[in-house]
Amino acid sequence: MTAATHVLYVDDDPEFVETTTACLEREADGLVVDSAAGPEAALDRLDGGDIDCIVSAHDMPGATGIEFLDIVRERHGDLPFIIFAEQGGASVADEAISAGVTDYLRQGTGAEQYVILAHRISKAVSAHRSAADTDARRRRLEQLLKTVPGCIVQLNPEGEFVFANDRAEEVLELERSSLIGQRYDDPAWQIRSLEGDPIPDDELPFRRIQESGDPVYGYRHRIEWPDGTEKVIRASGAPVFDDAGGVESIVFSLVDETEWERQRQTLADAERRLDLAAEVTDTGVWEWTPATGEVVWNETLERVMGLEPGSFEGTFEAFAERVHPEDLPEMQEQVEEALASNEPYHVEFRMLREDGDVLWVEGRGKLVDDGGERRMVGIHHDITERKRRLQELERTKGYLDGILDNTTAPMFMKDRDGEYLLVNRGYEELFGITESAVVGHTDAEIHPERMVTEVRQNDRLAIEREETVNAEEEIVVDGERRHFLVSKAPIYVAEDGTETDQPAAIFGVAKDVTEREQTRERLERQNDLLEEFASVVSHDLKSPLTVAEGRIELADAECDSDHLDAAADAIARSRELVDNLLTLARSGERTTDVEPVALAPLTRECWATVETEAATLAVETTRTVEADRSRLQQLIENLVTNAVEHAGADCTVTVGDCEGGFYVADDGPGVPEEQREDVFSTGYSTASSNTGLGLGIVSQVVVGHGWRIELVESEAGGARFEITGVDGV
Template identity: 45%
Template sequence: MTSTRDAIRLLHVDDEPDFAETAAAFLEKENDRLRVETASNAENALERLESSTFDCIVSDYDMPGRSGIEFLEAVREEYPELPLILFTGKGSEEVASDAISAGVTDYLQKEAGTDQYTLLANRVQNAVEARQSATEAERRRHRLEQILKTVPSCVVQLDRDGQFVFANQRAIDVLGLSQSELKDRLYNDPEWEIRDLDGHPIPDAELPFRQVLETGQPLSDARHTIHWPDGTEKVLSVNGAPLFDDDGAVESVVCTLTDITDKRDRKRDLQETERRLQLALEASETGVLEWDYETDEVVLSDTLERLLGFEPGEFGGTLSAVFELIHPEDRTEVREQIERAVETDSVYDGEFRMIDADGDVQWGSVRGQPIEDDDSTLMVGVHHDITEHKERERDLRVIERRLEAILENTTTPMFMKDDEGQYLFVNHGYRELTGLADEEIVGRTDFELFPEETAETTWANDRAVLQAGQPIETEEQLIIDGETLQFLSTKVPIYDTGERSDPDTPVAVFGVASNITDIRKQEQELQRERDRLAEFASVVSHDLRSPLSVAQGRLQLARTTGDESHLEGIETALDRMERIIDDVLLLARQGQDIQETAPVSLHDAVADAWEMVSQDAEDGTLAFTDTDKRDVTITADRPRLLQLLENLLRNSVEHGATRSPTGADNGVKHESGEPRSQAHTNVDHGTAGSQTKSVDAADGDGSVNITVGAIKGGFYVADDGPGVPEDERETLFEAGYSTADNGSGFGLAIVDRIAEAHGWAVDVAESADGGARFEITGVEFA
């Protein structure tokens, strides 16, 4: 802005150079502030205006080329506010009318003598000062509007008649009225139903607006109730200040409105209530600062001075003095942000620590708005005390770090993946589970870490969480170092709370995996136990019932007829029941896991098993073929291996001897079917890979040849009996299954249990001689 003693640059346009120079000399003599430059025509003057700045123009009317009026029109098009005085020797009402229509500032006719220059100098100074006053008034108005728009309080302006002429956005939002609706209301509109805190109507002379208008003095914290547009009653705290015109009269009143409904006096001590309300208002007050870019002068509002520990009016200085109040660690960043806002003419918005007059550190949030006018550039800022907010943030960060420590160090595996399946986070438990480091997991997907089948399942579950936006609980498998582990996984969606994110779309999945491998194994074992109990129940309810029924029937016949031959049938039935019971108990024991194993000679085990079987088989013989003199040793629980071999050998004897005599070959055969010349009872320590023995049927109706030998991964027991039909092979190993009249149906079930306890597999097929061939595989050779 130009002060009252600043130089006034004047451009004098006249086609008579001598007159222009003479006028310049007299004007500068009349007013030492004037600095006059001349131009001989309008075109030259317009060029001078483009290259330099002038405070005023004096122009002749009658000039070659463009006339004074045409020059005025050209000036107004580019410089609408620049003062222009028409100084002409040709005067008429018509010329004056045209000049006024074109926007001339003043009109003066040339006369004889030097007094005309005195008058012209006064006219120039008046025109320039009038423009400066208007510019300053506009600058103040613009600055006030910017401040009013920035502050978070409700701010309204009323004219002398009490009509609303301005309301900031906060007032519009709070009052619930548009600008047009608000401007239709008066300060004492009956719809407001203004009353004091006791519910009594307030006289018009005591209303805040009227008091400020009549006294011309500011008013602070005037309280009354009004009815809001939504029908609710509110308690307002009103601050009012007058705005004066050039004559010193109150032109309008500016008021700030604060809703203090929740803090009204509820029959408590009035003085205590006012004290608390005042503390609440002071805690929420807004400080304002104004910084002039050119002079570097900073002005703080009374509220901001109070927030910083100063008395009103105590602070005074430049921006450097303000920086002295900023915490040393924050000064560089704040300075850079302010400089960037100035260079880019953008809003400054920052948070930083300040040191108040007492040396205490407090956090402030400042938002600055650049304001420019013709003479200066200002930044008007609004300051809020956010110390408590920052302390809460600090406490939350401490809690967050504690939670992160808990998540990281818990032994339960936890992880987070983004919406493309890439790991964002894994905790210590997950790293321990996989045996991988953080950098080997984070940024990768399950397809890069685990087998494809496993990855497909986990990714499908992740997609279900992302698509539905709902947590799920599901079982998943992971293969770690070749071992399949079962997990109960709980997965929940994670949302991004950023301002630009979609709050309804998950961006990640957080999961917790509980290892339930042992639980599932226990459940499987319990299921097997339940199945065995079901088998035992079947035996008790079915297999024992038949011989029991026979025994009861024979006993009834013996009693009624006295025929003791029935006692033999009772004894046979009881023997069968005893055998079934023994086999059930044996079956129950064989289903248990193997505890200890040792190397066992298959040759010796077959011989010992046959010795037990041959005690029940009349005329039975055992023979081994001696081939490569090599015995086969396997790893097994020897007593249970003997039971397995006994049951297989006895099965061949009991079922294989059903062959007719004509179909029997009393010579011993190899698995290849080649006959052996002679059977003998001594044991030959040859290879188990070709061990053979033959058994003669007890009833003499036929005999069965049984071959025991080693195969890849195990051994076999084969015979040349009738074999097992294909449609019966699937049920052959079920408890209670038997095709023999005197069989218990548990022999092969016991074989299956013993093999399962060892981790072996047992299967049945047709032998080379058309009989049954039982193969036990998965055996470990010692």
Template identity: 35%
Template structure:
């Protein structure tokens, strides 16, 4: 194999250039062919590596001879070949005169070789459209053999629908002014299958007399492209259907400067905005749907779409339902000019969402305001807890109304203590203005005429239901014109009402209503506390007076009753020394009973005081000690507990002693008494006849006794001792059927 030969082939026809280069390289393995599409590109490519230059004759701006002459100026020894498509003897002579190394005109033989050597499907037709040459690639595409095609008419392998058009394309090349045609035609293969093709046709070189001699066609199978186009068409159809069915308004258009010129809208757009495609297409969109106050915003948005592409922005637009909020998304498709972008605009209605957001924001603000006011109100409720008088309490409440709610007209009314059916002012906020509005400080009378503030105030007070009027003139509750535009009346339990007023309409919101409701409830509690404290003071004073009387009674009993009893007892002793009479025994019993009554009354008078300090007391030990002081030698006593309790030892002894005496008096000298513990305290039980259920509530009343010898105060003293400790005592059935006294609420010592 010899040295490689580098050939530069220059031809304005790219298809011919490629075919020629392929032919040369296949002719000799030493050939390496580089092509150039113009004489200028050919001159730029020339260098020492090129071994031969081949040039066509026809060029748009010059001819091959001029090109080769220019080559010889710089490279006089470089071999050159002129290879015209349409030559003549004159051209050949000029080539030889110009010093061209060789002159070779393209003829049928050359075309045949080029056709056979080419890799693309290629064929040639004569002047009548009859196949004269086909290459292997063409046979492979169609499935025909060369012998089947050569001599057959070109139209015979075209689809029936394409035959007339195919023949028209071939005939058009007879016109000398037509140098090429490209057409999409469907070839029918030998097996009957259609093959969509793109065919590039050019006329063959004319004969010497200039007559048309045929065409050459280069075929490209576009089945895949056609299928893609069909698929794209199907996708486009589906997309079109989808767009029409999408419930979201869509608009297509060109963004020009700061506006959108409409090319299309979908059905949803027409429904929402009220303009059909016939009205909008070709028009500027913003002129129809953008409110005047949002014009600048829309212009800026359009410029952003044109310059930056995708845009997402919340906008307000005019619709058939008035102003609505939308999330506008602009999606640019492609640029159609220096300052123009084709885009699609999507309008998603977010009006309800924005309304919800606004409502939630307003609610958040109201709740935050309410929370802040509640915190401040809490400070005032603490002040109410320490107010000492109704006037001071009312002043604190009105200050809260002024400072927290921001209203400067109000008053607190309570029932008059000296007059029935009158609600009088306790305290007024902005007294001068209130007097001006009412013509003086108002007093609400129960028997006032219907439709007046007085009647309304009493209705609120007696029903316990508040009244909330944001327009007094429109209210059915007031028959007479009110000096206020807005009015609120809240009950304060059984004390009175709170009045809050404003000269304007719609002055009160839900927040004011809630806060005033809380304030009124707190004010009611404050007035309740004042009443309770007043009642406590009254009871305390009464108790002190009662205690004074009891002390006085105890002194009288102790001195004025005991002294005569003692004198009578001495006289009885003297009488027994002087005589012996059965009547003296009765006198002694009467004196003993009188002394027992005096002792019991003194105990009752002095045991009503609450127990102060307590101490750990061994329950069983105290019970034993008390039993030893009880005169009942035939009785049986048992202790069944070792519990230690917190109690006043001396008063606990009084409790046991009175229970023991009560058991002996009612159950007999041979009674059995048991002391034991319960979960909540202790019990004292006997085995006597017991106490009937219907009498168990009466046994603790003073003076109650079923024994002739009893004073009726023993169990009363027991209850007083228990109450003084904070205990409770009750009577129930004993284990053996007797009486059982249970004391509960007793604290056990650790």
């Protein structure tokens, strides 16, 4: 039975009210029309309730229909409201619609207007009731979902979250305010399969339910939030249908299975490792029943023994035949003691494989009582490789002991904590201390404090870097500071002979380089003195030479004499000697400030700065070397000058590449083989006008760079200076 529809008609014209009421009730069954003479009376009637729709005139004293609509909307919400206007144009209709009127209809003179009005009233009331029912259902559903202890969310047809209960906030770790309005496929959420692969949208539960209208149960996937939080979710969803049979919303139950999945994965990994271990392990499992003599081996033990699966006879006698005869008595004794004492046994013995090879096995067994039946269960583990390593270690240790006892160089071994494990005779003699006083102690306990820090630091470097460390250490011996070149290498064998993944100790060898260090320090002092001497000599000699040059210029202005020219040449040569002396003193220093230098442009630059007369330069090098640019320039200038001076003014000088470096060659007469080693001596020269320092300076520059130089014959028969050991770029 359809419920009656109560209509309130509002109009200040009593005659029109009576006509409208009668027509409406006649045209539509179930319409009950009440009336009010104006908005004020209508409001009083509305407060009494039971009104499903308002039909109001527009032009009324005190308020228009639109003004009355505003009051109704404020007090009674979205109650259906139809303006039945006596007159008014499109502007009135637009204003009414903007104000939120349900419908707008112009009054007419025929009965058909009341038929239309009755139809619109029924339509408006039906829509309002349907919306109210939907809203009520939604509120009831939300109330129900709030009481569900699981995680419940609701999505609208657009895939947006419209509801989430308290548990959902915990499972999804999102505030409800941030969740509502977001889509299920929000790009910020990385939805992946359990294997980590993207999931196509048409495979996700929401889209499947929306398109098919069928529920989806137990769909598991991963979801990751922008902060990196990841969960495994099991989703089950079902559609909520509207009155027309369409999907109004979708409700999902979400279960957080992150921890369960982690445990499942851990178990799966363990099972995989167990399966793998069963395939590759050398540990076999056995079971022996003393009352019957039956022995059961698993397939691993059969494989280790070289037997075909299932071929073992399964008796104690068959097992004993596999034990090495020399080890059988001890093995049997251990088993008998275990049977008598109910205690486990542990023994190592040899077994004979089917192919005749001998295996060392570690056997463990324990007696168990299974419902009154005594059985021995245990394992046999193949330790052949371990035995081999121990034997090899013993041989190595014997060899090492021989080295330690007969080598004069100090040797030692320390564990990770710096405690000495052993020292040799060379160490004892160096410090005047016995091995028993060293082993088990650290450097801090037996040596002066000032030598401990550097020594311990190098120990740690060898262990942490897992590589050999070569360092120079200052060691105090009998109160005297001495220098040792020490090499420390990590050892990967523990004290019991087992191999380790991390360094268990370090082994060190020391070489006394005190004399070399003292020589180096003495040379540094001598170089400093030589530098100071050369500077003083240069300054003290140049001053009188400058005075002599001035006097010669004055004398040359007063008279014309060949003696004055000779004197000027002598002074110029003296200046050259002073400059070369200073250069020679400084060129012996070790070169440390190096940079990449291209030889070709540097050679041309040098050629332009020296007097080459009619000589020709041939640049055939493409090499770039690591060198001190100024010293390398000095080297090339001196070699070019030497070539021009000794090979002739019209010679050809070639600079080219050779294996490991470069060369400077000429086509002059060359240098006799017996004189080639002498040319680098300071002061040596075959030219009377030469200082004899140029090639000495070249030699010093070469030594300062750590290079080598050799004088050989050039292809043209002249001199060829080869500089090798050069670092290239």
